[in-house]
Amino acid sequence: QPVLTQSSSASASLGSSVKLTCTLSRGHSKYIVSWHQQQPGKAPRFLMRVENNGDYTKGGGIPDRFSGSSFGADRYLIISDLHLDDEAEYYCETWDSNTWVFGGGTKVTVL
Amino acid sequence: QLQLRESVPGLLQPSETLSLTCTVSGVSVSSRSHCWGWIRQPPGKGLDFIATVCHDGTVFYSRSLQSRASILLDTSKNQVSLTLNSVTGADTSTYYCVSVLDDDGYFHFDNWGQGSPLTVSS
Numbered sequence A: 001q002p003v004l005t006q007s008s009s010a011s012a013s014l015g016s017s018v019k020l021t022c023t024l025s026r027g028h029s030k031y032i033v034s035w036h037q038q039q040p041g042k043a044p045r046f047l048m049r050v051e052n053n054g055d056y057t058k059g060g061g062i063p064d065r066f067s068g069s070s071f072g073a074d075r076y077l078i079i080s081d082l083h084l085d086d087e088a089e090y091y092c093e094t095w096d097s098n099t100w101v102f103g104g105g106t107k108v109t110v111l
Numbered sequence B: 001q002l003q004l005r006e007s008v009p010g011l012l013q014p015s016e017t018l019s020l021t022c023t024v025s026g027v028s029v030s031s032r033s034h035c036w037g038w039i040r041q042p043p044g045k046g047l048d049f050i051a052t053v054c055h056d057g058t059v060f061y062s063r064s065l066q067s068r069a070s071i072l073l074d075t076s077k078n079q080v081s082l083t084l085n086s087v088t089g090a091d092t093s094t095y096y097c098v099s100v101l102d103d104d105g106y107f108h109f110d111n112w113g114q115g116s117p118l119t120v121s122s
Helices: none
Strands: A004-006 A009-013 A018-023 A033-038 A043-050 A057-058 A066-071 A074-077 A090-093 A100-103 A107-109 B001-006 B018-025 B034-041 B048-054 B059-061 B069-074 B077-082 B093-103 B105-114 B116-120
Touching: A004 A090, A004 B018, A009 A018, A018 A033, A018 A090, A018 A107, A033 A074, A033 B105, A043 A066, A043 A074, A043 B105, A057 A066, A066 B105, A074 A090, A090 B105, A100 B105, B001 B093, B001 B105, B018 B034, B018 B093, B034 B069, B034 B077, B034 B105, B048 B077, B048 B093, B059 B069
Parallel strands: A009 A107
Antiparallel strands: A004 A018, A018 A074, A033 A043, A033 A090, A043 A057, A066 A074, A090 A100, A090 A107, B001 B018, B018 B077, B034 B048, B034 B093, B048 B059, B069 B077, B093 B105, B093 B116
16 A cells, blocks of 8 residues: 655745645555645644646635645645644545555644 | 534543444435545544445445444434444544545545544543
8 A cells, every 4th residue: 555755844934835745655656645734623624636647626615825736756735825824734645445544744833 | 515523432441342423414425426434543643544434335444443443324314333342542542534525536535523532541
């Protein structure tokens, strides 16, 4: 089954942008990845799915500031114009025909 | 609007059986568009897939939990249930009910319940 690797933390200034990376393990570089946001003390919420060609599809109500892209085995979540409430843990996730796998999560701090 | 509400006992003793129920509103659990599942999150840690069940009865389990877990749909109550046998302290987690969207053959979690904590302790 695939393994998803995320950096443990990232930080950026209020109003700037941050790009989070989720790397698929060898042999799984074409997989679709989904991104979920978990604000402190809250349940996760689905943000978007990102395909290997860079196309992305967002969930309902997700602001335009959130976008996705892809390069090789990497799937990206880009957050522009950072707001204070973007401070959260971000998890990537993928499906492999009979199981679901999560990355370890990236904690984003807004400076 | 699809909503998920978990019912979790809160506290169990080691070796007991965990029974979870998720009440779904806004969509029938028999819908072909979705499967239904459970995910858990140990305190201070990441997300772990437990199990999913689809309208046609197809079920998927985490390899590490499949020997202890059982997931079912109750179409009469529009609920999803999960039982986990022989719990230990390692099962202490927040448990989330999720809907799983069949998105052109790619299945992903598109809605989450608010989550309910479970502590296993004697």
